Amino acid sequence: MCAVARTGGISELAERTAVSSASLAEALGATATPSFDGIRSIMHALGLRLTAQVVE
Structure with missing residues (x-):
């Protein structure tokens, strides 16, 4: 919510x-x-990208 x-x-x-x-408020609750x-849409609007990383 800070973002x-x-x-x-x-x-x-x-x-x-x-x-x-x-x-949107409900989705971020x-x-x-x-x-x-929904998460992808919100992140895109905030200028963020979700990436996957291998856990070592």
Whole structure:
């Protein structure tokens, strides 16, 4: 949620992800289980990329 605050808040992120503010707030809640596509959308809107790394 800190990253959301830095980007201008839930409303701006909702516009950038084409998801309603209510749905976005629910998806980012502590007990949420968002879909992979939802996480990918949010990360893309924040300028982030998810990568996999081999565990050694």
